[in-house]
Amino acid sequence: MKFRTVKGTRDFYPTDMAIRNWIVDTWKRVSLNHGFEEYDSPIFEYLDLFKAKSGEAIVSELFHFTDRGDRELAIRPEMTPSLARMINARAQSLPLPIKWFSVPRLCRAERPQRGRLREFFQWNIDIVGIDDAVTDAECIFVAVDFFRQIGLTPADIVMKINSRALLAALLSARGFAENRHADIFVVLDKRDKLSQDDFIKSVEKITQSGSRRGKEKTTLIEIGQAHGKTGLESLAGMAEGNKSAERELTRLRNVFDILNTLGVADYCEFDMGIVRGLAYYTGVVFEAFGKAGLKRAICGGGRYDQLLEVLGGPPMSGTGFGTSDVVILDLLIELNHVPTEATISKQNDFYVIDADANLFNEVLSLVAKLRKAGFAAEFSYRRQAIGKQIKQAAANNTRWAVIVGNEYTERGVLSVKDLDTGEQVEIPIRTFLDNPHAPMGK
RNA sequence: GUGAGUGUAGCUCAGUCGGUUAGAGCACAAGGUUGUGGUCCUUGGGGUCGGGGGAUCGAAUCCCCUCACUCACCCCA
Known part of the structure; x- marks a missing residue:
C-alpha cells in the first residue's frame, strides 16, 4: 500500500466509529447529567496562545505552521488555553460558576506509545469561578461516574487524590523553603515509578547537606509515602499547630467527605504521590489508574488558580480534568470491557x-x-x-x-x-x- | 531526541536443517434449484514473505543497510 495513515493517527472504520461514538456519547451524556454545558473552539489557534501558557519549549511538541497571511498557527494540543481565552473574553458577563465540557479533537507531535497517539479525542470538564471543596469533589464525581457508566468497578480502577496546597503547607511548616518545593514535587510525583531504594536515593539528592540532612530525609519520606486513610491521619499530626496546613488538610478531608456522601468513596483514595507535573496546578489534584496491567494514569486533573490570569484574564480559580479516548479504549480492551458490536453499532x-x-x-x-x-x-x-x-x-x-x-x-x-x-x-x-x-x- | 523488540493474506499466526508452485484458522465472496437467517458443507478471490543490497546452484529462512510499527525513557501543556 502506497498510502497509509500518518504516524500516530487512526482511521475509524464503521466498527471503530461505533466504539468511538459510544465513548464520546457516554462522555456527553455524563457531562449533561452533571449539569455541564458543551462548548467548542477552533481546531487551530495562534501559536502564541500555547506559548503563553506553556513556554517556548512547547513548540517542538505541537503541529504548527504559517498561513498565507504569515500568521504563526498551531493545531490545538489541549483545550485549556482555548477555554481560558473564551472565558477571559467574556469574563465580565458570564454567570458564575462556569460549568463547561468539551470533546475536542487534539494533536500532539509526540512519539506514539501505549495510551498516547498524535491525534485523539479528549474529554474536558471544568468548573470555573468557585474555589470550594464541593467543586473539587464534583469534578472527581463526574470522572468516577463515567467509569461507572462504562462498567468499571472499584476493582478495576482507583482515583488517587491529593492536595498540592496541603503538600506545600506541610513542606513550609517543616522548613523547606518555597523555592525548593518544585524539585520536591517532581520527586514525589515519580514515587510510584521508582523502586523503594531509588525513591530514597532521589529524596537524598534533594536534601540539604549538613546536620539537617537526616531529618529532612525522614520528613520527605514520611510525607511522600503517605497514602490511604492512615496516611492522611499521619499527616494530621504533622499539620498540627500550622494554620495553613490545618486549613488545607480540612479542605482535603472535606473533599473526601463529599465524595462519600455522593456514594463514590470506594473508588477514591488519598495518595501523596499524586502531584502532577503540570506547573499550574495549585490545589486538590487527582489521577485515575487502572488496577491491573495498564498502570498509566487514565485521567487527571486538579485545581488551578492562576491560569486565567496568566492568559490575560482576571484572577479566577478553576478545577477540571481531562482524559482521552485512546487511554480509555486501551483500558477497556485490557479489561475485556469493550461493548459488543451488536449493542452499539x-x-x-x-x-x-x-x-x-x-x-x-x-x-x-x-x-x-x-x-x-x-x-x-x-x-x-x-x-x-x-x-x-x-x-x-x-x-x-x-x-x-x-x-x-x-x-x-x-x-x-x-x-x-x-x-x-x-x-x-x-x-x-x-x-x-x-x-x-x-x-x-x- | 535515546534505547529495546517485532515485521509472512484484511486479522491472529504456522512455515522443520536454506530446497520444488508459501500455508491454516477467522474474515470476505459465490454456490448448496425456484417462500425463511445465525450452524454446516463445497468452492473462490486475496501475498513483491516491509523494502533494498549481499554471500549461495537455490532465501520467508543467513549477513548488511533501510523503512514501518510496538514498547519503554524524555515530556505530559
Whole structure:
C-alpha cells in the first residue's frame, strides 16, 4: 500500500466509529447529567496562545505552521488555553460558576506509545469561578461516574487524590523553603515509578547537606509515602499547630467527605504521590489508574488558580480534568470491557424482503413509507432467494424482517419476523403501516 | 531526541536443517434449484514473505543497510 495513515493517527472504520461514538456519547451524556454545558473552539489557534501558557519549549511538541497571511498557527494540543481565552473574553458577563465540557479533537507531535497517539479525542470538564471543596469533589464525581457508566468497578480502577496546597503547607511548616518545593514535587510525583531504594536515593539528592540532612530525609519520606486513610491521619499530626496546613488538610478531608456522601468513596483514595507535573496546578489534584496491567494514569486533573490570569484574564480559580479516548479504549480492551458490536453499532428497524422479484416495487414502496415515518428501513439491492435476503437482514443488524409475498397482492397482508426470536406474524398491510412496531407488541 | 523488540493474506499466526508452485484458522465472496437467517458443507478471490543490497546452484529462512510499527525513557501543556 502506497498510502497509509500518518504516524500516530487512526482511521475509524464503521466498527471503530461505533466504539468511538459510544465513548464520546457516554462522555456527553455524563457531562449533561452533571449539569455541564458543551462548548467548542477552533481546531487551530495562534501559536502564541500555547506559548503563553506553556513556554517556548512547547513548540517542538505541537503541529504548527504559517498561513498565507504569515500568521504563526498551531493545531490545538489541549483545550485549556482555548477555554481560558473564551472565558477571559467574556469574563465580565458570564454567570458564575462556569460549568463547561468539551470533546475536542487534539494533536500532539509526540512519539506514539501505549495510551498516547498524535491525534485523539479528549474529554474536558471544568468548573470555573468557585474555589470550594464541593467543586473539587464534583469534578472527581463526574470522572468516577463515567467509569461507572462504562462498567468499571472499584476493582478495576482507583482515583488517587491529593492536595498540592496541603503538600506545600506541610513542606513550609517543616522548613523547606518555597523555592525548593518544585524539585520536591517532581520527586514525589515519580514515587510510584521508582523502586523503594531509588525513591530514597532521589529524596537524598534533594536534601540539604549538613546536620539537617537526616531529618529532612525522614520528613520527605514520611510525607511522600503517605497514602490511604492512615496516611492522611499521619499527616494530621504533622499539620498540627500550622494554620495553613490545618486549613488545607480540612479542605482535603472535606473533599473526601463529599465524595462519600455522593456514594463514590470506594473508588477514591488519598495518595501523596499524586502531584502532577503540570506547573499550574495549585490545589486538590487527582489521577485515575487502572488496577491491573495498564498502570498509566487514565485521567487527571486538579485545581488551578492562576491560569486565567496568566492568559490575560482576571484572577479566577478553576478545577477540571481531562482524559482521552485512546487511554480509555486501551483500558477497556485490557479489561475485556469493550461493548459488543451488536449493542452499539447501527441497527435497522426493518429489512424489507420480496419473495418474488415481481414484488420488488412493493418493497421499494414499503421502504419509502417506513423511512418517511422515521424508521431505519433497508432492503437488498439484489433480487434473490428469501433465505439470502434474511441473511443480509441479520448481517445488517436488523430487528424485524418484513416479507412481501404473493399474499401481499392477493390478500393484502405481509409477514413480520422478529430476527432475535424467530417469531413471525402475518398482518394486514394497513395495520402494519399504521403502527409498524405494533405486530410484535413493542 | 535515546534505547529495546517485532515485521509472512484484511486479522491472529504456522512455515522443520536454506530446497520444488508459501500455508491454516477467522474474515470476505459465490454456490448448496425456484417462500425463511445465525450452524454446516463445497468452492473462490486475496501475498513483491516491509523494502533494498549481499554471500549461495537455490532465501520467508543467513549477513548488511533501510523503512514501518510496538514498547519503554524524555515530556505530559
